[in-house]
Amino acid sequence: GQSLEQPSEVTAVEGAIVQINCTYQTSGFYGLSWYQQHDGGAPTFLSYNGLDGLEETGRFSSFLSRSDSYGYLLLQELQMKDSASYFCAVPRGFQKLVFGTGTRLLVSP
Amino acid sequence: DSGVTQTPKHLITATGQRVTLRCSPRSGDLSVYWYQQSLDQGLQFLIQYYNGEERAKGNILERFSAQQFPDLHSELNLSSLELGDSALYFCASADTDRGTDTQYFGPGTRLTVL
Numbered sequence: 001g002q003s004l005e006q007p008s009e010v011t012a013v014e015g016a017i018v019q020i021n022c023t024y025q026t027s028g029f030y031g032l033s034w035y036q037q038h039d040g041g042a043p044t045f046l047s048y049n050g051l052d053g054l055e056e057t058g059r060f061s062s063f064l065s066r067s068d069s070y071g072y073l074l075l076q077e078l079q080m081k082d083s084a085s086y087f088c089a090v091p092r093g094f095q096k097l098v099f100g101t102g103t104r105l106l107v108s109p
Numbered sequence: 110d111s112g113v114t115q116t117p118k119h120l121i122t123a124t125g126q127r128v129t130l131r132c133s134p135r136s137g138d139l140s141v142y143w144y145q146q147s148l149d150q151g152l153q154f155l156i157q158y159y160n161g162e163e164r165a166k167g168n169i170l171e172r173f174s175a176q177q178f179p180d181l182h183s184e185l186n187l188s189s190l191e192l193g194d195s196a197l198y199f200c201a202s203a204d205t206d207r208g209t210d211t212q213y214f215g216p217g218t219r220l221t222v223l
Contacts, residue, residue: 099153
């Protein structure tokens, strides 16, 4: 089977840095994706790690360690608009996505 | 705007009824995916179509069916609806021919079964 575990909720203040972790157990592994979803909205793609290491896209970075079956999403210079749910996901056969449990990020002033 | 469109945005219906959700993928994307999101189950993959053919099946109930048409739009049919079918249904598309891992999600259809 496949499972991806994330913390259910993380809180932080504007301007801070927050890290959202994801640990996974999958049979076969192609990479780790991250999606952002605002309440009532659609998931939107943030980043993908196919190889170990850090991928940086503006204020967001994502890290993968295959040997540890672990990845994280790092959000810097937090803004109120970053309050949302964040999902890690792994592509499985024909690239359908299996999503993690999701982490709700609350950014306060 | 992801380029993926879904209709209707909201749907309210009664138990036992049948509904059809519609999705138009991004221009050029051959793959269409359907996901269900409910409060207690998170985002669950239902089914994938590629260029008109079913490619992968997830936790899709027998009461649910889908198809992808020659113009690449897709429909998800839900029948004999139950209260537990109330959820957000998302369609996503991807350009899988390029080997990309990115899926683009539509705005979703919120289904409420009363």
